[in-house]
Amino acid sequence: MTKLNQHPPRWIKRFFEWYCSPEIAEDLLGDMDELFYQNVEKLSPTRARWKYFFQSVALLFSYGVKSRKKNYYKIPDTYHSFAMYQSYSKIAFRSLAKQKVFAVINVVCLAVGMSVGLMALAAWVDVLKVDNFHTNKDRIYRITTEIDDHSEKRTFASSHAFLGEKLRAEGKGVRQVTQLNNTFTSEIVLSPSVSIPFKQGYYVTPNFLQAFDFPLTAGDKATAFAKPFSILLSQETAEKLYRDGQALGKILEIKGLGNFEVTGVVANHPRSHFYFDALTSFSTLEILEQQGKIDRELLSLEPVTSFYTYVLLDDESSTESLNPVLNESASLVQQASREKMDVAYEIQSLSDIPLSDLNNEIGLSWGYITLMIFFFLSFLVLLPACFNYANISVARALKRAKEIGLRKVSGGESKHIFFQMVMETIIISVIALGGAMIIFYLVRDHFLQMVVNGHRTFSLEITPTTFVIFLLFAILTGFIAGVLPASYFSKLNPIQTLRNSSASGKLSKVSIRKGLIVVQFALSLVFILSVTIIIKQYRYALNFDHGFQKENILDVQLKGVSDKVFRSEIGKLSDVQAISMSSSIPGNWGASSEYMTLANGTDSLQVYQMFADENYIQNLEIKMLAGSSFPEGQLSEEHYIIVNESFIEKSKLGTAHEALGKSFELGKKPLTIIGVVKDFNFLPLQEQIYPFVFRYDPSQFQYANVKIRSNDITQTLAGLESTWNKLTDQKFEAQFLKHELDDSLVSYRSMVKIFGFLGLLAITISSLGLLAVVISSAESRTREMGIRKVFGARNIDMIVAMASGFLKLIGIAIVIATPLTYFMFNNFFLNMYFYRASIGFLELAAGIGFLVVLVAIIIGSQTFRVARINPVETLKYE
Amino acid sequence: MKGYIGEFEELVLLTVAVLGEDAYGVSIKEDIEARSNRGISIGALHSTIARLEEKGFLKSFLGGATQERGGRRKRYYQLTQSGKSALHDIKNLRDELWKKSKANLALDL
Numbered sequence: 001m002t003k004l005n006q007h008p009p010r011w012i013k014r015f016f017e018w019y020c021s022p023e024i025a026e027d028l029l030g031d032m033d034e035l036f037y038q039n040v041e042k043l044s045p046t047r048a049r050w051k052y053f054f055q056s057v058a059l060l061f062s063y064g065v066k067s068r069k070k071n072y073y074k075i076p077d078t079y080h081s082f083a084m085y086q087s088y089s090k091i092a093f094r095s096l097a098k099q100k101v102f103a104v105i106n107v108v109c110l111a112v113g114m115s116v117g118l119m120a121l122a123a124w125v126d127v128l129k130v131d132n133f134h135t136n137k138d139r140i141y142r143i144t145t146e147i148d149d150h151s152e153k154r155t156f157a158s159s160h161a162f163l164g165e166k167l168r169a170e171g172k173g174v175r176q177v178t179q180l181n182n183t184f185t186s187e188i189v190l191s192p193s194v195s196i197p198f199k200q201g202y203y204v205t206p207n208f209l210q211a212f213d214f215p216l217t218a219g220d221k222a223t224a225f226a227k228p229f230s231i232l233l234s235q236e237t238a239e240k241l242y243r244d245g246q247a248l249g250k251i252l253e254i255k256g257l258g259n260f261e262v263t264g265v266v267a268n269h270p271r272s273h274f275y276f277d278a279l280t281s282f283s284t285l286e287i288l289e290q291q292g293k294i295d296r297e298l299l300s301l302e303p304v305t306s307f308y309t310y311v312l313l314d315d316e317s318s319t320e321s322l323n324p325v326l327n328e329s330a331s332l333v334q335q336a337s338r339e340k341m342d343v344a345y346e347i348q349s350l351s352d353i354p355l356s357d358l359n360n361e362i363g364l365s366w367g368y369i370t371l372m373i374f375f376f377l378s379f380l381v382l383l384p385a386c387f388n389y390a391n392i393s394v395a396r397a398l399k400r401a402k403e404i405g406l407r408k409v410s411g412g413e414s415k416h417i418f419f420q421m422v423m424e425t426i427i428i429s430v431i432a433l434g435g436a437m438i439i440f441y442l443v444r445d446h447f448l449q450m451v452v453n454g455h456r457t458f459s460l461e462i463t464p465t466t467f468v469i470f471l472l473f474a475i476l477t478g479f480i481a482g483v484l485p486a487s488y489f490s491k492l493n494p495i496q497t498l499r500n501s502s503a504s505g506k507l508s509k510v511s512i513r514k515g516l517i518v519v520q521f522a523l524s525l526v527f528i529l530s531v532t533i534i535i536k537q538y539r540y541a542l543n544f545d546h547g548f549q550k551e552n553i554l555d556v557q558l559k560g561v562s563d564k565v566f567r568s569e570i571g572k573l574s575d576v577q578a579i580s581m582s583s584s585i586p587g588n589w590g591a592s593s594e595y596m597t598l599a600n601g602t603d604s605l606q607v608y609q610m611f612a613d614e615n616y617i618q619n620l621e622i623k624m625l626a627g628s629s630f631p632e633g634q635l636s637e638e639h640y641i642i643v644n645e646s647f648i649e650k651s652k653l654g655t656a657h658e659a660l661g662k663s664f665e666l667g668k669k670p671l672t673i674i675g676v677v678k679d680f681n682f683l684p685l686q687e688q689i690y691p692f693v694f695r696y697d698p699s700q701f702q703y704a705n706v707k708i709r710s711n712d713i714t715q716t717l718a719g720l721e722s723t724w725n726k727l728t729d730q731k732f733e734a735q736f737l738k739h740e741l742d743d744s745l746v747s748y749r750s751m752v753k754i755f756g757f758l759g760l761l762a763i764t765i766s767s768l769g770l771l772a773v774v775i776s777s778a779e780s781r782t783r784e785m786g787i788r789k790v791f792g793a794r795n796i797d798m799i800v801a802m803a804s805g806f807l808k809l810i811g812i813a814i815v816i817a818t819p820l821t822y823f824m825f826n827n828f829f830l831n832m833y834f835y836r837a838s839i840g841f842l843e844l845a846a847g848i849g850f851l852v853v854l855v856a857i858i859i860g861s862q863t864f865r866v867a868r869i870n871p872v873e874t875l876k877y878e
Numbered sequence: 879m880k881g882y883i884g885e886f887e888e889l890v891l892l893t894v895a896v897l898g899e900d901a902y903g904v905s906i907k908e909d910i911e912a913r914s915n916r917g918i919s920i921g922a923l924h925s926t927i928a929r930l931e932e933k934g935f936l937k938s939f940l941g942g943a944t945q946e947r948g949g950r951r952k953r954y955y956q957l958t959q960s961g962k963s964a965l966h967d968i969k970n971l972r973d974e975l976w977k978k979s980k981a982n983l984a985l986d987l
Binding site: 026027028029030031032033034035037055057058059061062063064065066067068 | 904927928948
């Protein structure tokens with residue numbers, strides 16, 4: 001009788017039903033089943049199955065099935081008519097309205113989950129749009145250089161100058177070759193004492209503006225580069241130089257290079273991977289090289305140069321036609337190289353540039369990896385939101401089961417139910433898109449400020465294109481979130497749902513749901529703990545005792561004003577207590593370093609140095625251990641240095657007092673130690689305290705450190721500025737030392753923002769998810785609680801009974817997340833800082849406490865509500 | 879005479895007639911196999927049935943749900959009027975031929 005347990009292979013049935021319509025297949029499958037069960041009685045199950053398989057194949061290829069399929073008239077599927085769509089959406093809105101709490105939870109969760117995704121998508125669209133405005137963008141290629149020195153293979157965005165000539169002469173199908181060199185970087189001299197640096201300029205071949213469509217507001221593209229020493233300015237630079245922006249025809253002196261005539265102004269343009277403040281011609285480059293004013297690079301065959309080559313191809317030609325010339329040129333470079341390396345030129349299309357991650361990149365590039373991390377992060381936030389939706393829907397299945405049973409009885413098929421449910425989810429996610437876009441708008445500016453070059457790389461504007469992409473994203477999200485509940489609903493058995501309302505409440509996959517809660521809360525806790533740890537480090541750095549006075553010291557940029565003049569004029573002001581001079585600002589990266597020979601004449605020691613005057617140490621209240629500061633009114637010749645403790649320790653000079661009077665050679669000058677100061681943090685907190693010397697050289701002074709005591713800072717500053725304006729026509733630029741040091745902590749603030757934001761999103765999603773699960777669990781246990789109450793249970797007992805399961809899950813999350821975060825920060829992040837706050841019990845406890853309180857509120861509110869209900873009412877319920 | 883009837887087709891039609899109200903795929907197959915002592919493929923049988931239906935010699939209807947076939951219904955077949963007359967035609971033709979060839983068909987004993 002065991003043979004009764006044998007069944008024909010299911011996959012054949014499935015395939016058969018898929019191949020024919022079920023209506024056609026029914027009696028045929030029935031026939032085959034009957035034969036199979038007969039065969040099982042006579043033969044072995046395996047043979048019966050083989051027979052079944054051969055029969056099905058014979059039938060599938062038979063004329064019988066073919067003719068049945070041909071004559072079968074399929075009833076048009078009314079489920080996909082407009083009226084049905086209307087009905088679906090109507091029902092979707094009705095069921096949303098019926099369960100308002102859950103609707104709000106779902107919409108908020110999905111909105112929060114999608115917001116980061118929107119950011120990533122908008123960034124992606126922005127990257128795609130880079131260099132989109134050139135007419136010939138599809139036919140422009142860049143030649144890159146791949147260098148394999150047998151230990152590492154690297155691709156450089158740059159190539160060689162000679163390649164331009166070569167391609168122009170021998171390249172097939174080449175319409176234009178344009179090259180540029182990105183070393184045109186200097187200062188525009190406005191007056192002997194004032195010069196404005198321009199960050200980035202290019203030397204370009206004259207056809208640069210023909211190949212790339214940068215619009216000009218002034219000047220003529222054709223003649224702009226006709227003469228050497230012509231310069232084109234970006235609109236931004238032109239407006240900076242001339243208030244009316246009328247730069248055309250003006251003569252500019254570029255420091256170290258000569259006089260240039262402005263022949264055009266490049267208009268503000270859409271984003272490009274090029275970024276320049278000024279353009280000048282290759283002919284200028286040639287002359288400058290001949291004059292020896294810049295390094296010779298035009299004929300260079302060094303593997304890496306500052307030249308970039310772009311090729312504009314004819315309509316029909318393909319990049320392959322360039323290969324012979326490129327291979328030949330590459331071998332030239334390879335022969336010229338002294339080291340053993342393989343050199344090859346590669347061709348990169350213009351549209352690939354923004355996302356490529358090459359060495360020696362010319363301007364902005366974002367890199368695939370960054371984008372991928374961004375997408376991964378958004379996925380990390382979106383996925384829990386989708387799970388939440390599935391979780392909630394399945395948990396609420398009871399409420400919909402009857403409707404679905406009825407639908408099925410009146411002819412709805414599984415696929416129709418599936419479609420309806422997915423459509424419902426999509427409607428919800430499209431509603432959530434609205435919320436996600438609000439979050440997107442709120443966060444956008446913060447995001448742009450945090451990303452390096454954010455405003456230059458991204459606009460993150462919502463254009464019609466991005467909106468369509470957002471919409472597709474929302475639909476996709478809806479689909480992903482809806483697939484699981486939809487397939488659950490479509491499989492519901494109508495008999496069970498209609499007979500007994502609780503039969504469908506099997507709520508399978510409970511362990512997955514528990515796991516999900518754990519993962520969500522662990523993730524949230526990682527973010528919370530990160531924020532508390534970073535805030536502690538931030539406050540530690542903020543209140544760190546650098547060993548010098550930070551308060552009330554105003555650092556004024558001297559900008560060429562003589563220190564003597566400054567001292568005598570500014571010193572007259574009543575609020576100014578003291579003035580000292582220095583070459584850099586302590587606690588920043590400003591200190592320079594030099595090697596000095598030690599007394600024994602062989603060892604050398606790396607020392608950091610800073611130039612300061614005799615008042616500096618007293619002014620900044622740096623503690624003197626021995627000796628004195630520089631003597632007042634020192635000669636112009638440099639004689640003395642003041643060193644720190646580390647210096648004495650490293651150079652083994654004994655005690656501070658013993659070190660006084662010892663001489664060293666530094667910068668080819670014999671210098672004598674006149675004083676010793678206590679160690680102070682002249683570098684940022686990432687670095688430890690190294691050997692350090694104060695030197696005296698008024699020509700090196702960049703800053704005046706003005707100690708101010710004042711009740712009205714604004715007025716004092718105004719007074720300072722008006723005095724300053726009498727001294728020079730330069731702009732008055734000053735900042736308090738304290739602010740300057742605080743500003744260097746900006747990366748902490750960005751990190752707090754990023755982690756805080758992601759944490760907020762994660763917490764929102766997981767809390768709402770938990771809330772929904774707790775609500776439905778409490779609801780389904782209302783009756784149980786009523787009975788318990790009747791038997792004399794106290795409120796507190798019932799709350800414990802309901803909450804303990806959830807609390808256990810949160811406990812597991814805490815146990816996972818805490819060591820993980822601790823490890824992550826202790827071994828990676830905080831390792832970057834020499835001076836750092838240790839991760840204490842307090843921060844961890846604060847983070848965990850926050851989470852526990854949050855969870856307690858969520859669970860407590862719901863369980864308390866259920867526990868309080870009068871059992872008379874609860875037992876009437878259902 | 880409309881429509882040519884092959885040997886196997888004739889066999890199927892006659893078996894449907896023999897089985898009466900219980901003529902469906904498996905029963906037809908088993909009956910033919912038992913009587914003619916030859917195995918027939920279910921694919922071939924359903925192809926033939928489909929052709930006979932197209933010629934209008936057979937008609938079919940679905941029966942009620944059954945327990946032993948996973949609840950699947952059976953498709954029952956019945957002879958149509960033209961099916962019957964086609965069988966009669968072929969029988970008449972054969973009878974005539976038999977009558978005329980009786981002398982020559984005597985089996986040598």
